[in-house]
Amino acid sequence: MTVKTPSKLEKILAAGHLAVTSECGPPRGSDLEVITRKANMIKDFVDAINITDNQTSVTRLCSLAACIQLKLMGLEPILQMVTRDRNRIALQSDILGAASFDINNILCLSGDHQSFGDCAQGQNVHDIDSMQLIQIVRYMRDEGKFIGGDDIARPPKMFVGAAANPFADPFEIRVPRLAKKIEAGVEFIQTQCIYNLDKFEEWMKLARERGLNKKVSILAGVTPFKSAGMAKYMKNRVPGMDVPDELIKRMSDTPKEKQPEEGINICVESMERLKEVEGVRGFHIMAIEWEEKVPEIVERVGLYPRPKVE
Amino acid sequence: MQYPSNIIIIRVPCTGKVDILHILRAFERGVDGVYAVGCVEGDCHFNSGNLRARKRFEQAQKILDAIKIGGERAQMYNLSSGEGPLFAQIAVEMDERIKRLGPNPIKLVKRGRFAKVSQKEGRIL
Amino acid sequence: MIIADKKSIEEIIEEIKDYNKILILGCNECVTVCEAGGKKEVEILASALRMYFLNKGREVKIDEVTLERQCDHEYLEEIRDVVDQYDSIVSLACGVGVQFTAEQYHSTPIYPGVNTCFLGATEKRGLWTERCQACGQCVLARTGGICPISRCAKRILNGPCGGSTKGKCEINKEIDCAWQLIIDRLKALGRIDEYEKLFPLKDWSTDRAGGPRKVVREDLQI
Numbered sequence: 001m002t003v004k005t006p007s008k009l010e011k012i013l014a015a016g017h018l019a020v021t022s023e024c025g026p027p028r029g030s031d032l033e034v035i036t037r038k039a040n041m042i043k044d045f046v047d048a049i050n051i052t053d054n055q056t057s058v059t060r061l062c063s064l065a066a067c068i069q070l071k072l073m074g075l076e077p078i079l080q081m082v083t084r085d086r087n088r089i090a091l092q093s094d095i096l097g098a099a100s101f102d103i104n105n106i107l108c109l110s111g112d113h114q115s116f117g118d119c120a121q122g123q124n125v126h127d128i129d130s131m132q133l134i135q136i137v138r139y140m141r142d143e144g145k146f147i148g149g150d151d152i153a154r155p156p157k158m159f160v161g162a163a164a165n166p167f168a169d170p171f172e173i174r175v176p177r178l179a180k181k182i183e184a185g186v187e188f189i190q191t192q193c194i195y196n197l198d199k200f201e202e203w204m205k206l207a208r209e210r211g212l213n214k215k216v217s218i219l220a221g222v223t224p225f226k227s228a229g230m231a232k233y234m235k236n237r238v239p240g241m242d243v244p245d246e247l248i249k250r251m252s253d254t255p256k257e258k259q260p261e262e263g264i265n266i267c268v269e270s271m272e273r274l275k276e277v278e279g280v281r282g283f284h285i286m287a288i289e290w291e292e293k294v295p296e297i298v299e300r301v302g303l304y305p306r307p308k309v310e
Numbered sequence: 311m312q313y314p315s316n317i318i319i320i321r322v323p324c325t326g327k328v329d330i331l332h333i334l335r336a337f338e339r340g341v342d343g344v345y346a347v348g349c350v351e352g353d354c355h356f357n358s359g360n361l362r363a364r365k366r367f368e369q370a371q372k373i374l375d376a377i378k379i380g381g382e383r384a385q386m387y388n389l390s391s392g393e394g395p396l397f398a399q400i401a402v403e404m405d406e407r408i409k410r411l412g413p414n415p416i417k418l419v420k421r422g423r424f425a426k427v428s429q430k431e432g433r434i435l
Numbered sequence: 436m437i438i439a440d441k442k443s444i445e446e447i448i449e450e451i452k453d454y455n456k457i458l459i460l461g462c463n464e465c466v467t468v469c470e471a472g473g474k475k476e477v478e479i480l481a482s483a484l485r486m487y488f489l490n491k492g493r494e495v496k497i498d499e500v501t502l503e504r505q506c507d508h509e510y511l512e513e514i515r516d517v518v519d520q521y522d523s524i525v526s527l528a529c530g531v532g533v534q535f536t537a538e539q540y541h542s543t544p545i546y547p548g549v550n551t552c553f554l555g556a557t558e559k560r561g562l563w564t565e566r567c568q569a570c571g572q573c574v575l576a577r578t579g580g581i582c583p584i585s586r587c588a589k590r591i592l593n594g595p596c597g598g599s600t601k602g603k604c605e606i607n608k609e610i611d612c613a614w615q616l617i618i619d620r621l622k623a624l625g626r627i628d629e630y631e632k633l634f635p636l637k638d639w640s641t642d643r644a645g646g647p648r649k650v651v652r653e654d655l656q657i
Contacts, residue, residue, distance in 0.1 A: 168599050173595075331479065377487035
């Protein structure tokens with residue numbers, strides 16, 4: 001399979017391996033130490049690291065700066081970019097900023113509404129949506145032009161990704177939506193964290209029926225529960241999340257001090273089952289504030305050591 | 311049936327006929343308190359007239375509080391037509407409330423300013 | 436129509452408390468329908484303000500006039516002969532009417548009595564909801580008559596986003612997800628396959644972003 005960019009993630013997928021990515025949230029300050037520390041914890045266990053972009057609309061150090069830091073550490077960043085905060089000028093500009101440091105992966109998102117965050121009174125931009133952002137990055141890369149039509153000197157060479165949520169409503173258009181993103185030019189997908197494996201398998205089946213798994217690399221998102229409380233929170237308070245009651249029960253029935261361990265067990269079991277699902281090309285491990293568990297998870301599912309690519 | 315003599319009764323076919331402007335303009339003219347007695351909620355002869363009246367009294371209370379006249383001066387009561395003693399009780403309660411709150415400040419201003427006029431009319435506005 | 440909501444009495448008082456001859460000017464159109472600034476609301480505000488001032492020991496002249504609308508010169512002319520009797524106007528018209536009145540009566544201070552909220556419709560008495568953002572390039576033909584720009588919190592043109600839950604928006608369970616509505620409508624119209632067509636980038640230059648807008652009809656101008 002030919003690769004179109006220098007992206008390490010693209011190369012790993014092209015070589016037929018299961019890819020592993022994870023993510024880091026930037027600090028609420030200007031000290032990059034936390035990024036350095038977390039990245040060092042997980043760097044040998046993942047192929048690429050997402051840096052979130054003001055997630056849940058809480059103002060943080062920008063994704064681009066943290067991605068540059070990862071690049072300077074010799075690691076592979078995935079720049080998450082939301083359309084909530086920037087217009088098309090700023091988005092193209094930041095893409096070039098990333099490209100100037102040879103950041104080769106981008107994840108195009110709409111972004112959570114600002115009412116969830118610390119600046120609920122602010123404007124939102126939404127000049128374009130995530131699907132149009134995918135088109136823009138592909139255009140800048142493949143045509144070497146700005147969307148205004150002028151040539152770009154040294155165009156970006158980015159591997160383009162997006163999110164997919166098989167669990168949001170309405171279910172019936174979740175696969176057509178995936179098809180739409182592929183039509184827009186997306187090359188890899190990271191899904192929302194999967195707890196309802198039956199529903200995910202159903203989504204994958206419908207995607208396979210349309211041949212979509214051959215057109216895009218789907219990475220299954222997983223997040224280990226730290227506690228029963230966290231499981232309940234995710235079920236009830238996070239939009240677009242589907243947590244089956246059996247998992248809540250399993251976590252609640254576990255004594256408190258053993259709950260973190262049980263959470264990891266559930267995560268590893270899910271991943272073992274997901275490995276067998278045709279079309280799953282890897283995993284995106286979102287261990288929020290629990291990055292130290294990523295090595296253990298990757299090892300237990302047999303994905304360590306990570307393959308080397310040129 | 312005995313009730314305080316300083317209460318003027320205005321009969322309406324339904325409390326739903328009472329408009330917010332009736333309430334506000336009464337206070338503008340210097341009245342100390344306004345209250346309506348309507349049917350028990352759910353039993354309104356005209357369906358929801360007493361509910362509309364309640365909303366209007368609530369709106370008037372908010373306005374009267376905002377301009378520091380005192381929203382407590384406007385009240386809505388409900389009773390069924392056979393409850394004569396309760397009617398008298400409400401009248402006494404309202405009378406005591408208004409006496410506690412004191413005269414409508416508007417009345418005092420008007421009395422000070424328009425003393426000649428009010429004497430001619432024979433009743434303090 | 437334009438939907439407005441009354442400003443609080445406290446806020447209005449704060450603006451006009453030092454005046455002595457105030458005209459409360461209402462409008463017989465949109466603000467009447469949404470019961471924020473019509474003849475009735477003018478009367479209520481006037482009564483409340485009279486009492487407020489009397490309570491402060493001041494007798495302030497407060498008059499009530501409701502025009503057919505305040506966004507047309509011909510109706511604003513109706514107060515030309517009396518406007519000099521007042522030292523201020525509280526206009527209960529929408530932001531358009533307040534400004535147009537201010538333009539006509541240059542030397543009379545004017546204060547808004549309502550907050551202009553959005554373009555919307557009456558769902559039932561006491562409930563008005565937004566339907567249009569006046570973007571200048573209507574896309575309703577493509578979305579089965581439901582507007583993603585005014586009814587989607589993120590104005591997404593290729594929706595829904597991943598936060599849509601049980602047909603409701605992620606920001607508030609009471610707000611319908613516009614894209615759920617669009618999908619349901621396209622299904623009912625037998626056009627659900629249109630869902631996969633990519634919406635092109637929106638030209639926002641006809642929206643607020645392009646600056647203050649105008650419509651010129653040469654054919655109507657003599």
